[in-house]
Amino acid sequence: MDNCLFCKIINKQIPAAIEYETDDLLAFNDISPQAPVHILIIPKQHFNTPAELNNSYVEIAGKITAAAAEIAAKKQLNSYRLVMNCNEDAGQSVFHVHMHLLGGRKMNWPPG
Ligand code: AMP
Numbered sequence: 001m002d003n004c005l006f007c008k009i010i011n012k013q014i015p016a017a018i019e020y021e022t023d024d025l026l027a028f029n030d031i032s033p034q035a036p037v038h039i040l041i042i043p044k045q046h047f048n049t050p051a052e053l054n055n056s057y058v059e060i061a062g063k064i065t066a067a068a069a070e071i072a073a074k075k076q077l078n079s080y081r082l083v084m085n086c087n088e089d090a091g092q093s094v095f096h097v098h099m100h101l102l103g104g105r106k107m108n109w110p111p112g
Pocket residue numbers: 005014016029030031032033040084085091092093094095
């Protein structure tokens with residue numbers, strides 16, 4: 001999609017530190033890491049928010065969580081947090097669906 005930051009990363013128009021790539025997904029390091037490991041897992045297909053990942057898209061949603069588990073194992077993370085922010089009030093700032101994989105430090109709950 002034009003003018004989407006993460007589509008530009010997928011198309012290699014903007015650089016990113018890529019950790020994982022398949023035909024459907026890309027995962028790269030967050031530019032502003034909030035934990036020792038902070039990786040964003042994104043579908044190559046553009047969706048604005050997680051709310052669009054409805055019953056028609058269970059396969060891609062499942063692939064995202066499976067990728068998170070695989071990357072966490074590769075990073076030898078036993079404890080980690082997966083976050084998908086949906087819309088502004090939840091903290092979404094980039095409107096291309098992404099899952100945050102955070103780990104390597106103790107996490108607080110509830111989140112702010
Ligand atoms: P969210 O606030 O949930 O939409 O998350 C967006 C994330 O994208 C934030 O954690 C940002 O630090 C991250 N981000 C923004 N621009 C880039 C970029 N060019 N490369 C990697 N991560 C980015």
